[in-house]
Amino acid sequence: MNATTISPPRAVRNSRAHGARRYVTDTLLLTGRSLRSIPRVPERLLDVTIQPIVFILLFLYVFGSAIHVAGISYKDYLFPGIIGQSLAFGIIGAGVATSSDMTEGVVDRFRSMPISRLSIISGQVMGQFCEALLGIVITVGVGLALGWDPHLTALHAVELVALMVLAIFAFTWTGVLFGMLVRSPDAMQGMGFIIILPLTFMAGTFVPIAGLDAVPRAIADWDPISALVAAVRSLTQGYPSSGSWQLDHPEIAMALWCLLILAIVVPLALRRFNRMLAG
Amino acid sequence: MTDSHAPAIEAIGLTKRFGDFTAVESLDLRVQTGTVVSLLGPNGAGKTTMVRMLATLLRPDSGRARVAGHDVVSEPDKVRRVISLTGQFAALDKNLTAAENLRLMARLRGHGRIAARTIAGALMERFDIEAIGDRVVKNLSGGERRRVDLAASLIDMPQLLVLDEPTTGLDPRSRQVVWSTVRDLVAEGVTLLLTTQYLEEADALADRVVLIDHGREIAAGTPAQLKARVGEQRVDTVVTDAAQLERLDQALSASFATSVARDQRTVSVPAPNEAADLTRVAQAIRESGIAVDEVALRRPTLDDAFLALTGRPVNADLDGEADSAHEPITHEVAR
Numbered sequence A: 001m002n003a004t005t006i007s008p009p010r011a012v013r014n015s016r017a018h019g020a021r022r023y024v025t026d027t028l029l030l031t032g033r034s035l036r037s038i039p040r041v042p043e044r045l046l047d048v049t050i051q052p053i054v055f056i057l058l059f060l061y062v063f064g065s066a067i068h069v070a071g072i073s074y075k076d077y078l079f080p081g082i083i084g085q086s087l088a089f090g091i092i093g094a095g096v097a098t099s100s101d102m103t104e105g106v107v108d109r110f111r112s113m114p115i116s117r118l119s120i121i122s123g124q125v126m127g128q129f130c131e132a133l134l135g136i137v138i139t140v141g142v143g144l145a146l147g148w149d150p151h152l153t154a155l156h157a158v159e160l161v162a163l164m165v166l167a168i169f170a171f172t173w174t175g176v177l178f179g180m181l182v183r184s185p186d187a188m189q190g191m192g193f194i195i196i197l198p199l200t201f202m203a204g205t206f207v208p209i210a211g212l213d214a215v216p217r218a219i220a221d222w223d224p225i226s227a228l229v230a231a232v233r234s235l236t237q238g239y240p241s242s243g244s245w246q247l248d249h250p251e252i253a254m255a256l257w258c259l260l261i262l263a264i265v266v267p268l269a270l271r272r273f274n275r276m277l278a279g
Numbered sequence B: 001m002t003d004s005h006a007p008a009i010e011a012i013g014l015t016k017r018f019g020d021f022t023a024v025e026s027l028d029l030r031v032q033t034g035t036v037v038s039l040l041g042p043n044g045a046g047k048t049t050m051v052r053m054l055a056t057l058l059r060p061d062s063g064r065a066r067v068a069g070h071d072v073v074s075e076p077d078k079v080r081r082v083i084s085l086t087g088q089f090a091a092l093d094k095n096l097t098a099a100e101n102l103r104l105m106a107r108l109r110g111h112g113r114i115a116a117r118t119i120a121g122a123l124m125e126r127f128d129i130e131a132i133g134d135r136v137v138k139n140l141s142g143g144e145r146r147r148v149d150l151a152a153s154l155i156d157m158p159q160l161l162v163l164d165e166p167t168t169g170l171d172p173r174s175r176q177v178v179w180s181t182v183r184d185l186v187a188e189g190v191t192l193l194l195t196t197q198y199l200e201e202a203d204a205l206a207d208r209v210v211l212i213d214h215g216r217e218i219a220a221g222t223p224a225q226l227k228a229r230v231g232e233q234r235v236d237t238v239v240t241d242a243a244q245l246e247r248l249d250q251a252l253s254a255s256f257a258t259s260v261a262r263d264q265r266t267v268s269v270p271a272p273n274e275a276a277d278l279t280r281v282a283q284a285i286r287e288s289g290i291a292v293d294e295v296a297l298r299r300p301t302l303d304d305a306f307l308a309l310t311g312r313p314v315n316a317d318l319d320g321e322a323d324s325a326h327e328p329i330t331h332e333v334a335r
């Protein structure tokens, strides 16, 4: 140990632009921190990519042989469903990451430093958003490699990307909120399995909603994930859906659902975050 | 700007409850600028709770606290600018490397990319962690993590450094490294609040010690004052045959004020001169020809302090789980 001078004095911090600029810088730094951990914790990315791949293989090559959907090849019916499901699984991914991250000591250090507090949760959301986006890109890539054949006009492509980004954003915020509410990453995992997995199954993901029993059908008619799946299917294959208002207008319904979710979840997440910080 | 005349910490009647349970009860604490104060107490005493309130991480239920003249509740941002906390458990991103952690914290403190790199490099050199700089934190040992954590707290030399149990779980060598770092920092003018379960550590580092238990202050004073109340170090001799206890007592009482603990077959004498007294006791034993199992120099532990100051053992109502209990101190107190 030798007596190296530690650093120039604290004045640096004070001379720095405050307010909005500080928020943006801190958020970018904290987003970078989340992104850096993606390759260090590959399990997390695998969680959101392996699961869809397993479902693809299972339904394409096992159950698929027994499922016939009128007017479309099963492959082209299945992939939009898988994408909708993966988008929804983003909730679990973000929730698990948040619940393990927010209980870590490092958040305490951030809190005791003179940084913008909002940037802590913003960095978390941004990091999880990027991770979910990467997961979807991989899933789409696997689909294309296995012979999925989307028919997209340029306009539809833009619409699809915009809707997917909006959905990832909404589900990431939802996951971050849940992650701050549950006690542990395992609890989040469990909740995902009990609530989100069934909802993704009852959304016209693998089989048409029209053929379901009365109760699951009533759920499916208003399950937001149904709108998601129907919208992706309508945009990529021009395949129509019907049964409820949201299934008659899936693209608009999907956008409205995402906005509604954001309107509810963002204030709740911020409130929860402030509570956590207040101790 | 910071009021340079205000004490580094001034807390009055600070209280924190968790549900019905009161973790810190009406605690006062005053730390003068440039001094080292130690909060000493067993597990669950409320040390971490107290420190977290002062570092703006926990909101007090009642009472007031000012850090460098700034109120912790109404001016947290100003407090955060002068304080640096090293919590009880490493506050690092476990998925980043040690160097990445240091650079991130430096950048969050407003340094540019290049400055952050320089600062991280200097700190790694200072804390002897260059060799582990590129290892991901989750793969570091507890002691290595602590050193990185401590380094992260010193990115901008803080006015007030708060260390929560900085040496718990460290091996004696790492403990010495932390102690000497702390002394260097104090020499550089940092004010330090330190929590510990070891009376010996408070004695080695602090100008003033506040002993707490169940969230309340039990005693406070300089280490010398506390030790005067607790008793100095002593030499304990354990005889092999209990029947010889009387004889040994007589042999030693010629030159020492002895006390006998019959059920432990032990004769105890005060040893203000440490090793010199130990040698004299050993000499006397050899001359008497009495067989003994052990002759040891013991310093008062937290246990002894509690017994002396409160008349009851540590955690008397909690099954005595404090891990500092009955621990002969074997390494040197350098002071």
Ligand SMILES: Nc1ncnc2c1ncn2[C@@H]1O[C@H](COP(=O)(O)OP(=O)(O)OP(=O)(O)O)[C@@H](O)[C@H]1O
Pocket (backbone or CB within 6 Å): B018, B021, B022, B023, B041, B042, B043, B044, B045, B046, B047, B048, B049, B050, B088, B197
């Ligand atoms: N968030 C919390 N909710 C409920 N009880 C808490 C909480 N934090 C601390 N406590 C309780 O408050 C008491 C004091 O805890 P604290 O962590 O301050 O003790 P400590 O002196 O730091 O102990 P240690 O030496 O074990 O670190 C303990 O009994 C603890 O169980």
Ligand SMILES: [Mg+2]
Pocket (backbone or CB within 6 Å): B047, B048, B049, B088, B164, B165
């Ligand atoms: Mg503690």
